[in-house]
Amino acid sequence: MQPSSTAIVEQIVRLLVSGDYAAVERLTSGRNLTAAELEQAVHDYGRRLVLPAADEFHVDAIQVTGRVPVTWYVRVDLWTAEEGKSDLSLELSVVEHPQGPLAEMDGLHVL
Helix, strand or coil: CCHHHHHHHHHHHHHHHHCCHHHHHHHCCCCCCCHHHHHHHHHHHCCCEECCCHHHCCEEEEECCCCCCCEEEEEEEEEECCCEEEEEEEEEEEEEECCEEEEEEEEEEEC
């Protein structure tokens, strides 16, 4: 993935941790998950999201074959104050447009 694509994923994680679900919805154009749905998913998980240490933040990305522009399926493990690395994961599609990457929410759920 291009650095700008990784940066948008990191930005979304930071917004989720800060509880700014409306900003996540705006950044992802509300595709697939609304701010209310994101907030409900985090609330239902019942733990407080935190940022991992820099060396623990890991983005799993797989390029989607045959998609133009280049598209990545991305999964990020989320961290909580209570558990450290949690069972909750964020799933996104990141599309690398010439104007910059666009992200779409695919899921926020327990694996």
